[in-house]
Every structure is written in structure tokens, then in C-alpha cells.
Amino acid sequence: MLYKKKSPLLIFLVPGMVFLFLFMYFPFLENIKNSFYDMTSIVRMPGSEWNYLGFENYKKLFSDQDLKVAILNSLKMMFLTVVFEVGIGFVLAVMVMNIKKGQQIFRTVFFFPIVISATAIGLLFKLFYNFDGGMLNQILLSLGVEKVNWLNPELAFLMVSIPTLWSYVGFYFVILLTGLSDISDDIYEAAEIDGCSKLGQVGYITIPLMKSVIATCITLAVTGALKIFDLPWVIVPNGAPQGVTHFLGTYMYQVTFGMNNYDYGSVLAITIVILGVLVSKLVRLITREN
Amino acid sequence: MKKRILSVVLSMAMVMPILAGCGATKAEVATTEATEATATEEAPEAEEAETAEVATEEKAPVTLKTVSMFGGTDPNAPIYEEINKNFMAENAYITVEDNSQVSDEEWKATVAADFSVGNEPDVLQFFTDATANTIIATDKFVTMDEIKAEYPEYAKDTLDAAMAAVTNTDGVSRAVPTTGYWEGLYCNKDLFDQYGLELPTDWASLTEAISVFNENDIIPIACSLNNVPHYWIEFLMLYAAGEEGYKTVPETAPQDWVTGLNTFKTLRDLGAFPEDTDTVDDAYVGQLFKDKKAAMQLDGSWYLGGVTETDNTVVIPFPGIENQKAATGALVGGMSSGFYITKKAWEDPDKRDAAVKFVMAHTNKESVQKYWNGNGQAACAVDPIDGMSPLALSGLDYSSKATSISAPTDSRIDPEAYKVIVAGIVKVSTGELSAEDLLNEALKINAARK
């Protein structure tokens, strides 16, 4: 290494680390402490005592039906993000790489949904799904079909997943596209001369060469899926309808800020972090083996 | 002329920092106030204008920090701001630095947080029921007795019954109320007429109306079970348990409460609620009612002002449920908020007087008349007003004929416990969760917090 004098290192590292510790690690430690007490308010009021609960909140984790739904939905979402966000992103990227005209336009247009806040997209889809006067029901009515309650318990998860997945395809599209442009054209030409079809080229050349980029995308997608909050919260607050669309993020928000159960909210926060670390370890293991 | 401009600029510069932290509109009001003051004084320098004022009033300038829930879209907000403006005009040495917001859960949490870190305001307009208990526990409010000992005129217009209603749960009186509210059933009378229905008076006529509306693609009851089922929770429990049973705070679920909440399922099965009641929010169903797409809506007296069609909309007593224990005309309502003075202001000799004056300005007969405006209950003996709409008259009629008035359950139990009930209603209405389990869970939390 070039720089022998170590003292400037402190200046480079300390400010950033201070931020991470102040706003990430100390709060996390405090969560652990809080999870053992019955918090009556966010901040302990002078003159009030918080009862010690012991592991009460942790026991509750195992009997909490809504949490079960939330974890299942979040896991489902992880799977779907990998398959659809990364998958569609990959297909689109390969296709855009192989066209001559309009690359720039597609690059711009596909990225649109990421630029727009999840809140705005949520509102938009709310307007699509509304039972009374929503876009989809207007189509149905004009076709003479009975209105459908798009957010009924059977359809709700699907209806929330669609915008969630759709809006992030462009992110992976851009990352994968830049990865693809690193692959030399010579390799493809050689393959073509050997009589390899376009699809064969994707299977034998693109995917193997893109392994590390795809792995990065999967890690980002999986951890991203755990953090999903804005879109479901705007479209179906409180896990509506009937608690079938809870996600870890939205459920924790509801418990903490909707129901003022701050201590149990802290336990949920811990659960999310632990789950995140576990899942990303798992992803790393799987992608390394392949 | 130049000098006057200078003085205006200077006075603005002086006022602005004080007002930093309060809303843009409020800052605007206050600055125009200040500019007017300096302009009329015709003093060459703003600072002199200040001293001149102090000389006439013989009072040092006081800045009063106030917080209320009369902010944002609250119907009381314009009246509150107007009273503040007049108050500052009359007492030029007092600057009111107001940070009012519409009350919601996060707002309540921040108010509580302010108290815990010693950042409490001088005057707070807040709840007086169980919601206030965490703040009461900090012992930062001055009691009525203390204030009255020094200012016998304090809250002189306020009715005794109103004072009794806002006594905190520990039996000590601290706040002065302005108005109270009632909750009642709003009906689109024209829809009832159109389908040849009478306004419901009991369970049988209510279910009859529900089925007729259902057949005709009118939503019988505008209610979002996922967002705001509160009114229905209260009335169903009140009518199932009767006034006595409703007002007790048991440790396990009483059978009557269970019966009350189970009615949610009965109503849902009858098709009383909108198809999308599980996903829509309160504003949306309110609009359905106002657009005459829904026939009935249970809501509070504050909803009345937002109804635009006032000729064919009426407020009627709750029709009741099967085997009800409450007398017809029993209603949910009360007075549950008022103006508190904090010890922080009381212990500061300059602020003490200003805070007392401020609260009196908001709670005297004249102001209460404005807050009341024919809607809900008034804390003072108010005069009836002319030109009330048929809807407003029906509301007044409804509340004045009440056979009993009970405060809602959330005034008696811990907020977290109450929210457990609210969050569980959708599942009770589908039968997924038993009302008994839900109530037991909530009451257990409540018992643990005592």
C-alpha cells in the first residue's frame, strides 16, 4: 500500500463511521434493551416506570399470526423480486443490447418508475384499483362486466406485488445492461461463426460471464424485498384487507406507530435485521456455489 | 417614508426569529400585526416603538409558546387563529408562538416526547381523558385549584358540568374546556324517501333498510372497517351493554361487549358495509355518503360541517341492536379536551399572567360561542344562533334529546389497549377472530398498565 502514514486514515474513516454508529448501531442496541420493557411512550416520561417484561415480547413472536403472514409475504416477495425484477430486467437488458436503434430511448423510459416516488406510484395504482370509479373497473364497466373488488383478500397480494415488482425492474435493467456492455463483442462473433443461435449465446456466453453481476443484483433484490414499505402502505394500509398483505416493514410500522406498541415494535425491528443478515448470507452461499 | 420602511423591516427582522418554528401562515399574520403596530405608532425606529408600547402597557414583552390540536384541517383552526390574532392585538406585549396541529397518534407521541425532555409549551390544549395520563404523570401541569386561588376569575364562564367532564382520570381538575362533541347516525333522507323507507328507529327497521338499499346498489352504511370503525365499536358496545355496563372497565371481556362487537359480523353478513370496506379509508367512505352513494354514516359532530347538502341530510339517534340494554337516545359524546397551563409558564412571573389571559381569551363565553357555532356541546351557556341549516338543527335536536351521554371507551382504557380493539375489528367482522379473544387481549394490556 502506498500511504505509510496512518494518521490521515482517521480523518477518512471516522466521520462516516460516526454516522453509521449513531444512526444504525446504537439505535439497534437500544432496540434490544427496549424490547425487554413495557414501553408506555417513545421516550420514558419523568414519573413513569416501564415494567420489566423479560422475554414476554419474544414469546409473542411465535404466536403472532400477523407476523407469520408478514414473514411469509416478505419471503414470497424476495422470491418474486429475484424472479421478476432481476429476471425481467435481465431479459430486457439482453434485448436492448441486441437492437440497433432506440437503445437510448428504452434506457430512459425503462428507468421511469424508479425515478418516481413509491408514494406516487402507490397513489396511481390506488386510482387503478378503486372499486368505485377506478380505472380497471371503468374498463370492466365499459365492457359490460360486473365490477370487481380488486383488493379483495384473494387478489390483494397479487395486486400489491404487481406495482412493487414492476417499479423496480428498471433498476436491475440498468445495472445488468452496463454489465452486458462489458462483454466483448468478439466472443459473440466467434460463437456465431461456430453456428451458435442467439438464444444459445445467451445461455453459453452471457449468463456465465454475468455471474457476479447477477449475484450482486440478487443480493440487492433480496435485501430490498425485506425493506419494502412505501408501496404496500399507500395501497393497502394496515395489511388490508383482513391482514393478508402485511409485510415486515409495514407490519412493524403499524405495530409501532399505529398501535403504539413500541416495545414489540423493537422486537420486530431486531427480527428484520437478523432475517436480513441470515438471508443475505444464504444468498452469498448459494451464488458462490454456483 | 424611508424611515418607516426601515422600521417595518427592522420590526420584521425582530419578529421573524421569534416566530421561527411556527407555521408560514401564522408567521405572516404575526408580522402584519407587528408592521401595523409600528406603523400606527409612527415611531422612527422599531425599537422605540417597542419601548413605547411597553411604556403604555407597563409590561415586559412575553413570548408564549402554545400548542393545540386546533391546527391544519381541524374545523376549529380558523377560529383558534382568529382568537389568537385578536388576543395579540389586545395584548401587544404578548407574542403567541403557536405550533398547532391536527391531532393524530404521532402528534400525541411528539407532545408526550416534548414533555419528557423538558420542551413542553406554556399552554397546551390537549385531551383530558386517559390519553393524557402519561403526560399527567410528569406532574408538569398546574391544577385548577392553584390557578383559581390566584385568579378567581379564571374559567368563570365555564359551566360546572363541563368542568366536571374534563376532570382528569386521577380526579384532579386541570384543564378548561371549550366544546364537546356527540356522535350520531347521519342519514341521506332523500335516499330513504326514494326507496319508500322510514328512517330507522330500531334494529328491525335498520336491517330492513340495509336489505332494501343493498338490492338497489346503494351502500347501506358508509364505514371503513380497516380505517375508522371507532364509532361503530362505541355504539354497538353501548347499546349491547347499556350505559352502566359500557362504562365499566373490566379485566376480562364482558358478554355484552362481545355481543356488541359480534354485531359487526351480523352487519357485514347483511351486506351493510361497502364492498371494499377492508381497504378504503375514512375520507373515501365519507365522500360516498356525501355523494349519495351511501345511505347512512355513523360519525361525530365534527363531520356535520363538511356535509354540503344540508337539506336532505339528517342526524338521528342510533337505531339500536337486538336485545339492546341501552335506552333509545343514549349517545356517545362528551367533553374530553381543554386548555392546560404548564408549571413552566406558571413559575415564570411574566408568563404566568400571560398564560392565564390566553386561556381565558379562548374559554370565555364569547369564544366558546364561536367554537360551538351550533355544533356539538358548548362548555358555557351559549346563545342559540340564527339561520341554522336543517341538518344542523337535526343535530342540535338529537343531542339535546339524548337520554344519556357516555364518553367513548378510549377515554377510559389505555390507548394501546384501545388500538388492539380497533385493529381487530376487520377480523371480527369476518369471523376470523373471536370478539372475546380480542377484548380479552386488550383488557389484559389495560390491566397491566394500571
Added chain:
Amino acid sequence: MQIEKSKNKKSKTKRTGKTTSILTIVVYLLLILWGITTVFPFVWVVLNSFKESQEVLTSSFSLPKQATLDNYKEAFEQLNVLNAYKNSLVISGSVTVGVMVLSSMMAFGLTRYEFKGKKIVESIIVASLMFPVFSTIIPVFKMIVTLKLLNTNLAVILPQIAGNLSFATIVMMGFLKSVPIEMEEAAYMEGATVFQVFGKIIVPICKASLSTVAIFSFLWSYNDLFVQKIMIRDNTKFPVSTLLEEISSKYGTDFGLMAASVTLIVFPVLIVYMILQKNIIKGLTAGAIKG
């Protein structure tokens, strides 16, 4: 480079003949189809923002019968949209600058120095990716209240910097690793201090990946409802996302107004994005992938 590539492909197409041209048509069709899904919603919103609420309900597909600007007028009157833009700009601008400075410094330290505990520092940064904002928000909220920062822009800026820092640092590290050290070496040998090297050589080289970091930090901060909603309680200080959420809860039934507000909020970002998008793609090529 771009031209060369397409030339190459032209020759390819000629060689493989007819099957490829059918494939090309299918590819274009699919791409256009996806493009329609990403563009259509915004066209729909923009169209409806010129209609009255009632018209949105009854005929949301047709062009406005009579284009009205009322929704925009109301948005500007009732909701302080301009003020919200300003707040968002201040917040997200500060977050962007903060993240750029801190992440490039950390990345420089971690790629150019060898020291004990380097692995630990690195894993601390990577693990921070796993902390969703809502898992730390209560203690952070408490901290902000204690520091009396509630309702100030700083209350949003500080946690958001921390939240975006780990992603940004990882991107910057990936890029710096691939930058050859020779240039720095020469300057360092000639007697420049480390800070001069950092400021005069590293930062200019990193322009592309710094702009990636900048754009993502800005977007994520601008669009992050959660922290804004909790830290800014005073509706006169709302940034854009929070204001939009308030519209949806308060005027949830005025669809025309809602459409207008969505348009107002989305378009500035779209314009900024279109101007900067070349940089994003360059930056991503250079940094994120190798990270």
C-alpha cells in the same frame, strides 16, 4: 464506441439472415410493450390532472372534455407545493452532498490503506445495508427529540445520510479498487499530501461513479416517505413525499387534485433524471458492478 458496436451488429444481422429479422421484430415488440407500461401510467395521470374530479371517475381514458387548470390552481393554493419543493431540495441536496463526501472518503481510506481491523470496518459497512430504516427509527426519533431537532430539515438529513452511506461506500470502493494507483503514486512521491491527492486526483477520476452515488442518494432521499413522515410533523415544513401522502389521506377522494399533485411531484425529478441519465449509466458501468 457506440457507433462501432452497432456497425458490428449490422454485419451480424446480415450474416444470420431471416430468422434474426423476425427475432428483431419480436424483440422490438416486447421492448415497446414494456415501454408502454412504464410510460402509460404517467400519461394517464397527466391527462386526468386536467379533468374535474367527477370526470376522472366517469371517463378516465378519454382526453379531457374541457381541459381545466383548476386542479393545479388548487394544489398551489391549498398545498404549499413550491415550499415542499424547496424543502425537498434542501433535504435531498444536503443528503447527496453528505453522502458523496463521506462515502468517497471512507472508500478511499479502505482501498488505499492497510490496517488492523480493516475487515471489521468493511463488514460493519456491509452489514449496515441490512438495517431497514424502520428498525432504527424509534431510538433515532428519540435522539432527534432530545436534540430538539424535530421538525427541522436536519432531523431528516442526518438519518438519511447514514442510511445511504453504506450503499454509496460499497459502490465507491468497487470503483476505486479498479483505478490504477500509478497516478497517485507519482503525485505522492512529488510531495503532495494525502488530502491533496484525494482532492485533486481521486475526486476528479471518480466523477462518474460519484454522480451515480449522487443520483441514487438524491432519488432515495426525495422519495423516502418513512423518515420524512416521522421527523417532520409540522405540515408547513413538509417535503414533497409527505405532502403527497397528506393529499392522499386528506383529499383522498378528489382524484383530479390527486392526479395534479402526482404530476407536480414527479415531473421535476423526471426532468432532472433525463438530464443526468447519461452519467448514471456511465457511473454504474464504472462502479457498481465491480463492487
